[in-house]
Amino acid sequence: MIRIGDAPRVRRLLIGVALALTALFLLLPLVAIFAQALMSGIDVYWQNLSDAYTLAAIGLTLLVAVITVPVNLVFGVFLAWLVTRFEFPGRRLLQTLIDIPFAVSPVVAGLVYLLLYGRNGWLGGWLDANDIQIMFAWPGIVLVTLFVTCPFVARELIPLMQAQGSREEEAAVTLGASGWTIFRRVTLPNIRHALLYGVILTNARAVGEFGAVSVVAGAIRGETNTLPLQVEQLYQDYNTVGAFTSASLLALLALLTLAAKAALEWRAARRETAT
Amino acid sequence: MSIRISQIDKTYGNKGHGRKDDGRTRALEPIDLDIQDGELIGLLGPSGSGKTTLLRIVAGLEQADGGSIHFGERDVTHVHVRDRRIGFVFQHYALFRHMNVFDNVAFGLTAMPRAQRPSSGEIRNRVMQLLEMVRLQDFAERFPAQLSGGQQQRVSLARALALKPDVLLLDEPFGALDAKVRQELRRWLRHLHEELHFTSLFVTHDQEEALELSDRVVVMSNGRVEQIATPDTLYRQPANRFVFEFLGDVNRLEGDIEEEVLTCGNARVAVPGVENGRQELLLRPHEIRLDEQPSPRAHLPVSVTAVVPVGAEVRIELEADWLGEPWLATISHADFERLAITRGKRLYAQPSRLHRFDTTRPQTLAPLSVS
Numbered sequence: 001m002i003r004i005g006d007a008p009r010v011r012r013l014l015i016g017v018a019l020a021l022t023a024l025f026l027l028l029p030l031v032a033i034f035a036q037a038l039m040s041g042i043d044v045y046w047q048n049l050s051d052a053y054t055l056a057a058i059g060l061t062l063l064v065a066v067i068t069v070p071v072n073l074v075f076g077v078f079l080a081w082l083v084t085r086f087e088f089p090g091r092r093l094l095q096t097l098i099d100i101p102f103a104v105s106p107v108v109a110g111l112v113y114l115l116l117y118g119r120n121g122w123l124g125g126w127l128d129a130n131d132i133q134i135m136f137a138w139p140g141i142v143l144v145t146l147f148v149t150c151p152f153v154a155r156e157l158i159p160l161m162q163a164q165g166s167r168e169e170e171a172a173v174t175l176g177a178s179g180w181t182i183f184r185r186v187t188l189p190n191i192r193h194a195l196l197y198g199v200i201l202t203n204a205r206a207v208g209e210f211g212a213v214s215v216v217a218g219a220i221r222g223e224t225n226t227l228p229l230q231v232e233q234l235y236q237d238y239n240t241v242g243a244f245t246s247a248s249l250l251a252l253l254a255l256l257t258l259a260a261k262a263a264l265e266w267r268a269a270r271r272e273t274a275t
Numbered sequence: 276m277s278i279r280i281s282q283i284d285k286t287y288g289n290k291g292h293g294r295k296d297d298g299r300t301r302a303l304e305p306i307d308l309d310i311q312d313g314e315l316i317g318l319l320g321p322s323g324s325g326k327t328t329l330l331r332i333v334a335g336l337e338q339a340d341g342g343s344i345h346f347g348e349r350d351v352t353h354v355h356v357r358d359r360r361i362g363f364v365f366q367h368y369a370l371f372r373h374m375n376v377f378d379n380v381a382f383g384l385t386a387m388p389r390a391q392r393p394s395s396g397e398i399r400n401r402v403m404q405l406l407e408m409v410r411l412q413d414f415a416e417r418f419p420a421q422l423s424g425g426q427q428q429r430v431s432l433a434r435a436l437a438l439k440p441d442v443l444l445l446d447e448p449f450g451a452l453d454a455k456v457r458q459e460l461r462r463w464l465r466h467l468h469e470e471l472h473f474t475s476l477f478v479t480h481d482q483e484e485a486l487e488l489s490d491r492v493v494v495m496s497n498g499r500v501e502q503i504a505t506p507d508t509l510y511r512q513p514a515n516r517f518v519f520e521f522l523g524d525v526n527r528l529e530g531d532i533e534e535e536v537l538t539c540g541n542a543r544v545a546v547p548g549v550e551n552g553r554q555e556l557l558l559r560p561h562e563i564r565l566d567e568q569p570s571p572r573a574h575l576p577v578s579v580t581a582v583v584p585v586g587a588e589v590r591i592e593l594e595a596d597w598l599g600e601p602w603l604a605t606i607s608h609a610d611f612e613r614l615a616i617t618r619g620k621r622l623y624a625q626p627s628r629l630h631r632f633d634t635t636r637p638q639t640l641a642p643l644s645v646s
Contacts, residue, residue, distance in 0.1 A: 167365055167367065167369035168369050168370075168371055168372070170336055170363075170365070170369065171363065171365060171369040171370075171371070171431075171434075172371075172382065172386070173336075173356050173357050174334060174336070174356055174357070174361060174362070174363040174435075175357075175382050175383035175386060175434070175435075175437075175438065176357045176358070176360075176383055176386060176387065176438060177357065177382070177383075177386040178357070178386075181386050185371075185382075185386070186371055189373040190372065190373060
């Protein structure tokens with residue numbers, strides 16, 4: 001009996017199509033980015049990179065990531081812990097609410113923040129009176145990025161922690177361990193792979209977010225431009241090489257992220273087979 | 276260390292919402308239980324009887340709504356789990372999966388505050404001694420996933436005993452293991468208990484396990500204690516119908532009684548001392564004798580529908596028009612051969628004892644003996 005797809009010709013055809021599509025849709029654009037960026041030679045590439053506005057954009061992007069990732073790491077762990085280890089009214093609702101940033105378009109998220117914190121917004125008047133600027137400045141960018149990326153860590157942890165249950169933690173507490181000791185020595189080691197994965201995803205999104213950030217950033221060159229916004233502006237200025245230079249940085253970051261993720265998965269798989 | 280449980284009760288569900296009874300489950304009726312120092316007590320009951328809830332309340336993993344718990348003279352009702360000095364063994368072992376066997380057993384010692392923590396040498400000695408006790412000294416470097424269920428449960432026991440707890444609590448400790456390993460571990464736990472003299476309380480739904488291991492058994496159902504007694508008393512003098520039915524196979528006989536004779540269709544049997552009226556009586560499979568002829572005191576015609584000649588006794592399933600559900604009888608191999616029992620054979624049942632539970636005190640009748 002021959003199973004479906006077992007015929008050598010069919011199999012070769014399917015593999016061929018899959019590889020061709022991957023090359024066309026995934027690999028080619030990636031190559032194109034670097035090709036475009038290096039179109040006028042490596043000197044122009046460096047020149048574009050060392051452009052003051054581009055450097056400012058890199059700095060701002062890193063700042064956003066450096067704030068967003070730790071905050072959402074702590075928030076995500078806390079939320080996952082709460083949802084999986086305690087029974088309380090509204091637990092299911094909370095679990096659904098976590099997904100809101102995934103469900104709404106980032107542009108909408110940006111607009112909501114503008115409505116809340118903008119000059120004519122609900123809190124805007126008070127903020128203005130106290131001379132605190134959130135919109136069209138880095139705090140606004142950080143806030144929307146926090147919003148957009150907050151589900152990643154919790155989403156990774158919740159199914160895992162649900163599956164693992166709280167038995168090991170109960171065992172630890174009967175052995176006299178304090179809350180912090182239990183977290184550090186029992187909970188954390190059990191979730192560390194999922195946690196790292198969540199952090200990688202959070203970081204990737206924090207660096208690459210465009211929609212929400214573009215609404216609240218106001219596109220002030222050298223001040224509120226993150227890398228994705230910088231790419232867009234350079235492109236609008238018909239500076240194709242410059243745009244692709246910045247884009248190549250983002251692509252590079254994406255590749256690094258993927259490599260880190262693959263390495264983690266490989267290590268996890270090796271651990272599985274070792275035990 | 277003795278344990279005194281008084282008036283412990285527990286209700287699950289939303290409280291104080293002005294609703295009366297809906298959405299709330301009574302997990303435990305107020306329960307009293309005194310456990311002597313060094314006693315091994317089995318909590319026996321079907322699932323949902325509240326036995327695990329009671330155990331977890333004693334451990335401090337769950338809070339009771341009211342009542343108190345004393346370990347010796349110490350009132351631990353409001354003491355946190357980590358300060359109760361208990362050892363707890365979970366049904367599914369709950370070993371720390373990312374730690375090897377040594378680190379698992381050492382956890383309680385290494386988690387102590389620095390000031391009280393023994394030196395690493397002392398910890399090493401203690402752990403190796405415990406591993407030797409559970410016969411796993413060669414497995415110190417292994418991870419839980421590399422061990423069999425029985426081995427994991429032994430690690431879990433060693434881990435629970437590492438801090439020399441006053442009280443050892445076990446939640447269905449052998450429930451997840453296969454029959455042979457379970458038997459072996461049971462004997463081993465009994466042995467360990469005699470050697471170390473800790474007070475322990477364990478939960479099980481397996482009658483045999485409870486009767487074999489315990490000094491005393493607490494039979495529970497629907498959050499209530501039905502009887503607390505030694506295994507022997509429990510089996511011979513069940514306090515009520517539930518205990519009788521839960522502790523073994525039961526046959527039912529229902530009929531109308533007139534002048535100390537129970538009649539049911541064409542069957543009748545003498546029931547000395549029972550008043551007239553409709554009555555249900557119970558009997559164990561080993562309380563039935565089979566004969567080719569009826570006796571003057573019992574005329575109970577039955578036919579054999581199944582024969583299981585495996586084990587110390589032969590199990591025989593009996594049916595009759597006058598029986599609602601089939602009876603089960605266990606007879607000796609000698610009787611089995613003498614009567615040449617085959618499927619379809621017609622015989623007469625002779626109940627040596629009948630039990631009734633509708634009176635305030637259970638009553639046992641001997642229909643065959645002439646009074």
